[in-house]
Amino acid sequence: MLPIETIAERPCFGGVQGTYRVASQACATPMRFSVFRPPQAEVRRVPVVYCLAGLECNEETFMIKAGAQRYAAEFGLMLVSPDTSPREVRIPGDDESWDFGLGAGFYVDAVQAPWSAHYRMQSFVADELPRVVAANFPGNVDRQSILGHSMGGHGALVCALRYPERYRAVSAFAPIVAPSQVPWGEKAFAKFFGDDKRVWAANDATALAATSVFSGEILIDQGLDDKFLRTQLLPYKFVVACEGTRIAPRLREHAGYDHSYWFIQTFIADHLRCHADRLYRD
Amino acid sequence: MLPIETIAERPCFGGVQGTYRVASQACATPMRFSVFRPPQAEVRRVPVVYCLAGLECNEETFMIKAGAQRYAAEFGLMLVSPDTSPREVRIPGDDESWDFGLGAGFYVDAVQAPWSAHYRMQSFVADELPRVVAANFPGNVDRQSILGHSMGGHGALVCALRYPERYRAVSAFAPIVAPSQVPWGEKAFAKFFGDDKRVWAANDATALAATSVFSGEILIDQGLDDKFLRTQLLPYKFVVACEGTRIAPRLREHAGYDHSYWFIQTFIADHLRCHADRLYRD
Numbered sequence: 084m085l086p087i088e089t090i091a092e093r094p095c096f097g098g099v100q101g102t103y104r105v106a107s108q109a110c111a112t113p114m115r116f117s118v119f120r121p122p123q124a125e126v127r128r129v130p131v132v133y134c135l136a137g138l139e140c141n142e143e144t145f146m147i148k149a150g151a152q153r154y155a156a157e158f159g160l161m162l163v164s165p166d167t168s169p170r171e172v173r174i175p176g177d178d179e180s181w182d183f184g185l186g187a188g189f190y191v192d193a194v195q196a197p198w199s200a201h202y203r204m205q206s207f208v209a210d211e212l213p214r215v216v217a218a219n220f221p222g223n224v225d226r227q228s229i230l231g232h233s234m235g236g237h238g239a240l241v242c243a244l245r246y247p248e249r250y251r252a253v254s255a256f257a258p259i260v261a262p263s264q265v266p267w268g269e270k271a272f273a274k275f276f277g278d279d280k281r282v283w284a285a286n287d288a289t290a291l292a293a294t295s296v297f298s299g300e301i302l303i304d305q306g307l308d309d310k311f312l313r314t315q316l317l318p319y320k321f322v323v324a325c326e327g328t329r330i331a332p333r334l335r336e337h338a339g340y341d342h343s344y345w346f347i348q349t350f351i352a353d354h355l356r357c358h359a360d361r362l363y364r365d
Numbered sequence: 366m367l368p369i370e371t372i373a374e375r376p377c378f379g380g381v382q383g384t385y386r387v388a389s390q391a392c393a394t395p396m397r398f399s400v401f402r403p404p405q406a407e408v409r410r411v412p413v414v415y416c417l418a419g420l421e422c423n424e425e426t427f428m429i430k431a432g433a434q435r436y437a438a439e440f441g442l443m444l445v446s447p448d449t450s451p452r453e454v455r456i457p458g459d460d461e462s463w464d465f466g467l468g469a470g471f472y473v474d475a476v477q478a479p480w481s482a483h484y485r486m487q488s489f490v491a492d493e494l495p496r497v498v499a500a501n502f503p504g505n506v507d508r509q510s511i512l513g514h515s516m517g518g519h520g521a522l523v524c525a526l527r528y529p530e531r532y533r534a535v536s537a538f539a540p541i542v543a544p545s546q547v548p549w550g551e552k553a554f555a556k557f558f559g560d561d562k563r564v565w566a567a568n569d570a571t572a573l574a575a576t577s578v579f580s581g582e583i584l585i586d587q588g589l590d591d592k593f594l595r596t597q598l599l600p601y602k603f604v605v606a607c608e609g610t611r612i613a614p615r616l617r618e619h620a621g622y623d624h625s626y627w628f629i630q631t632f633i634a635d636h637l638r639c640h641a642d643r644l645y646r647d
Contacts, residue, residue, distance in 0.1 A: 093622075093623055093625055093627040093628070094588075094590075094619075094621040094622050094623070094627065094628070094631070095627040095628075095630065095631055096630070096631045097631070100627050147429070147430060147626075148429060148430075150432040150435065150630070152627075152630065153432065153435075153630070306376075308376075337376075339376040340375075340376045341375050341376070343375055344429075345375040345376065345377040345382050345434075346375070346376070346377075348377065348378070348432070348434065348435070349376070349377055349378045349379070
């Protein structure tokens with residue numbers, strides 16, 4: 084069940100950095116993902132942190148650019164980073180723009196044809212990937228958390244708020260927190276979901292804040308020189324939506340920092356430490 | 366004198382990660398390089414570590430993949446990484462193979478036409494870049510060291526052994542230590558130097574070991590699953606050549622590790638700590 088193909092495995096920080104391919108049932112096409120196994124995983128199952136990259140990225144981007152392995156090795160965390168969309172199956176129009184389709188699956192389950200046949204990234208990330216991890220890697224999927232950048236920050240927040248029992252912590256770098264209200268999200272959601280605004284709301288962190296019972300840690304880092312801050316990201320919308328709810332995000336603003344992995348690598352240690360604190364708590 | 370053009374600057378670990386372009390006199394063409402200024406450089410000049418990447422890399426590769434900024438910020442080191450060859454001027458044949466020409470300048474000064482007009486990377490790295498740094502950045506070029514990977518390890522060792530007064534430490538990941546004796550080096554040196562074996566020897570760390578007066582630290586890390594170990598790298602040749610000389614390299618062998626940046630990022634902290642120890646010693 085869910086056998087994987089190993090594309091490459093290389094030692095890194097005493098653990099193993101690998102890239103794999105699985106015949107995804109959720110996406111009905113092979114999907115790539117990468118895994119960092121920390122040295123602790125040699126002798127026991129370790130907690131799992133899913134790491135969702137942003138637009139135009141793939142399963143290697145976060146692993147190459149975030150500088151996360153050093154801390155995952157120190158804290159005893161497995162990192163799992165999926166590709167950002169199906170790639171091997173092609174759909175007309177999937178490469179017409181950089182912010183929709185290939186490299187831009189938005190971590191949702193499309194309900195509109197033709198996208199609904201394969202663009203089911205939420206099921207892949209939240210349902211299938213944990214089963215793949217449990218079957219093939221020494222990851223403890225009873226102790227999971229999730230993080231992401233930009234589009235991946237949206238994906239991480241939505242997964243945690245929709246499936247609060249599955250994740251003990253969520254964090255995000257410069258996330259899209261209100262996709263229903265910004266150009267990136269409006270474009271993608273219109274194609275993936277059509278007109279059904281209930282589906283839009285079910286995939287929008289700001290809309291989910293009022294009803295989610297997620298009780299884990301929520302950490303958000305935002306650079307104040309991020310060129311997308313005021314048009315696409317708007318983290319304040321999420322913070323405001325959480326007021327009076329049980330959701331209590333911690334938003335940190337960083338003067339001068341932008342939307343890049345230079346920003347992510349600067350603060351990744353804080354995120355993984357926050358995840359480890361929750362994942363290793365009884 | 367030596368004005369630079371700023372391509373991009375982004376905050377990173379409290380410092381600044383930048384990419385720049387300079388009208389190189391050494392190479393008689395514009396050259397790109399990247400610089401990480403640690404936070405300490407806000408208030409004083411800091412020691413400078415030159416970081417030379419390998420075949421097919423450019424001025425960003427080491428900065429993106431090595432995970433070095435975290436430690437440079439901690440230790441107070443400026444990192445300077447040049448491109449691996451001229452790019453803006455083209456020479457017939459410069460893109461015929463991946464291991465010679467574009468992305469493969471071998472950090473030497475060619476003496477054979479047509480390469481001698483522009484492929485003068487050793488002068489660029491060892492002479493011109495320090496002047497560029499001194500004129501445009503808060504780097505203390507009286508306290509310099511150098512490191513590199515593969516072809517860049519060769520470059521770092523040759524610079525340190527030829528110009529021992531300029532560098533207080535040198536380190537290398539999987540360096541080509543005896544280019545005159547291996548296919549990569551034979552191919553490049555034949556084109557850059559022709560038949561004059563004195564020039565070959567003057568650019569070969571193993572040949573230089575007998576006569577160099579370099580008295581700084583030399584650290585070499587080598588993965589034992591590196592596919593180029595026995596054909597192109599041969600670090601033992603350098604160690605043997607140093608026996609009975611004043612050069613005392615420390616060679617560390619790492620079971621399982623390969624030639625990649627996964628290997629480099631695992632051990633970069635040790636290298637920068639070693640450099641910092643020497644650079645901050647009176």
